[in-house]
Amino acid sequence: MSSDRVDSESKVSGNQANIPARIRRALDIDDGDRLRWVLEDDRRVHVEVVRRRSGTFAEFEGYDGDEPTDATAEHDAWGIE
Numbered sequence: 001m002s003s004d005r006v007d008s009e010s011k012v013s014g015n016q017a018n019i020p021a022r023i024r025r026a027l028d029i030d031d032g033d034r035l036r037w038v039l040e041d042d043r044r045v046h047v048e049v050v051r052r053r054s055g056t057f058a059e060f061e062g063y064d065g066d067e068p069t070d071a072t073a074e075h076d077a078w079g080i081e
Contacts, residue, residue, distance in 0.1 A: 008020035019029060029035075032052035039045055 008022050010018045010020050019035075023029075027049050029049055030052075034050040034052070036048040036050050037045060038048070
């Protein structure tokens, strides 16, 4: 990677910096995604985009039992023995 190349710049305000639109589009960065920062010994910085999952229950598979359930009638009793 050449040190002469500048893809984009942004201004730091307080402890925050904007990600330029061109970079966001190129990396497909969306609201809720996180950036993982790695500072190398030679003072170079690597940034990895960590995608958020598509929702709170993205991996929820639901009830897989044999008994029928009625959550609207039984929700208050669940977890009570």
